[in-house]
Amino acid sequence: DAGVIQSPRHEVTEMGQEVTLRCKPISGHNSLFWYRQTMMRGLELLIYFNNNVPIDDSGMPEDRFSAKMPNASFSTLKIQPSEPRDSAVYFCASSFNTGALQPQHFGDGTRLSIL
Amino acid sequence: QKEVEQNSGPLSVPEGAIASLNCTYSDRGSQSFFWYRQYSGKSPELIMFIYSNGDKEDGRFTAQLNKASQYVSLLIRDSQPSDSATYLCAVKGDTGKLIFGQGTTLQVKP
Numbered sequence A: 001d002a003g004v005i006q007s008p009r010h011e012v013t014e015m016g017q018e019v020t021l022r023c024k025p026i027s028g029h030n031s032l033f034w035y036r037q038t039m040m041r042g043l044e045l046l047i048y049f050n051n052n053v054p055i056d057d058s059g060m061p062e063d064r065f066s067a068k069m070p071n072a073s074f075s076t077l078k079i080q081p082s083e084p085r086d087s088a089v090y091f092c093a094s095s096f097n098t099g100a101l102q103p104q105h106f107g108d109g110t111r112l113s114i115l
Numbered sequence B: 001q002k003e004v005e006q007n008s009g010p011l012s013v014p015e016g017a018i019a020s021l022n023c024t025y026s027d028r029g030s031q032s033f034f035w036y037r038q039y040s041g042k043s044p045e046l047i048m049f050i051y052s053n054g055d056k057e058d059g060r061f062t063a064q065l066n067k068a069s070q071y072v073s074l075l076i077r078d079s080q081p082s083d084s085a086t087y088l089c090a091v092k093g094d095t096g097k098l099i100f101g102q103g104t105t106l107q108v109k110p
Helices: none
Strands: A006-007 A011-014 A019-024 A031-038 A041-048 A055-057 A065-071 A075-081 A088-095 A110-113 B011-014 B019-025 B034-038 B044-051 B054-058 B060-065 B071-076 B085-092 B098-101 B106-110
Touching: A006 A088, A011 A065, A019 A055, A019 A110, A019 B085, A031 B011, A041 A075, A041 B098, A055 A065, A065 B054, A075 A088, A088 B060, B011 B019, B011 B044, B019 B106, B044 B054, B044 B060, B044 B071, B071 B085
Parallel strands: A011 A110, B011 B106
Antiparallel strands: A006 A019, A019 A075, A031 A041, A031 A088, A041 A055, A065 A075, A088 A110, B019 B071, B034 B044, B034 B085, B054 B060, B060 B071, B085 B098, B085 B106
16 A cells, blocks of 8 residues: 655755645545654644644744645645755654544655755 | 653664663643654654553564553564664644654664
8 A cells, every 4th residue: 555655755945945845645544744853853743634624733833834735635835935944854644533543654754955 | 841751862772682762741631652663864654552551562562651650661672783763752642643752762783
């Protein structure tokens, strides 16, 4: 079975540019999560969706970040304008639902470098 | 106080030994507890999870949970060099969100 698929795997761009990260969750999973990982702050939850609806975006750093889930098989995380401090690895994860016994499965991540 | 705390390590053990990784959490309402392994440059990979007090075994891995002490641990028996990685403890409460610790780096020396 295909796991969580993220694209691109690597992105290098200059500050001020728009960045769009993409995620396809595991088929049948109704919950989708966007995380950011840095050495300093570890793995942080940015936002999560349940049945395509954003449930909690309290981890989104600021208005430059936005996320959408137009359908059950696709989500995007957009940064506009990007800044060097946004450089990190961004992971998407999905789970069957948000129940206590439902684990999250991670994609391979997007390594983002903002110059 | 951080919500989920782990010793960053590195924890170094010889091949064949038992590695013991520990995690404490602050929210008494936490319902389930997950251990992920993350190799350098890779994504977190689920090892196992536990939700009841006591031990849960899966192959060489044993998760232990003590809700009264707000403590969860992961034991790796017969440690192998391939077990060298960062181990992330994650805790889930009634919000459905996973809160991750900073991770413990394990080094298994041949």
